[in-house]
Amino acid sequence: KYMMLKTVENGTSRHAFYTRRGDAYLKDIIVGGKTGSLDGDDPPGDYSWFVGMAPLYDPEIAVAALVINKPRWRIKAPFVAREGLLAYFNGDRLKMASVN
Numbered sequence: 001k002y003m004m005l006k007t008v009e010n011g012t013s014r015h016a017f018y019t020r021r022g023d024a025y026l027k028d029i030i031v032g033g034k035t036g037s038l039d040g041d042d043p044p045g046d047y048s049w050f051v052g053m054a055p056l057y058d059p060e061i062a063v064a065a066l067v068i069n070k071p072r073w074r075i076k077a078p079f080v081a082r083e084g085l086l087a088y089f090n091g092d093r094l095k096m097a098s099v100n
Contacts, residue, residue: 001056004032011035013050016078025082029089032056033063035078045070050077054085061088 008017012035018024033052040047045068053059063084065077 001032004034004052005030005056007035008033008052013078013081016050016076016082026054026085026089029054029085030056031085033078033081035076037076040068043068046072048077050081052081052085054089061085 007013008031013033017026017031031052031054033050035048035050037046037048039045047066047068049064049066051062051064053062063081065080065084067075067077067080069075
């Protein structure tokens with residue numbers, strides 16, 4: 001879990017979860033995750049992915065996002081995951097649970 005925390009706090013997904021001033025987008029909720037990227041052929045494009053959970057030390061939700069961009073990055077998967085977590089923790093828990 002420590003490495004998942006560091007990925008979000010200081011690593012490849014920090015810009016998705018923290019403002020330039022270092023304020024967390026998800027106040028009082030510790031998020032952990034891992035990222036990855038690759039160039040794919042089917043379909044062609046730049047792939048980015050993020051998998052994570054929150055709160056990290058007592059998980060309530062898991063999230064996975066895969067984004068394919070071409071020919072350049074427009075949005076990366078951690079930003080999509082952040083939006084899903086924000087929706088969940090900002091009171092949409094019941095609405096999201098009823099979809100499943």
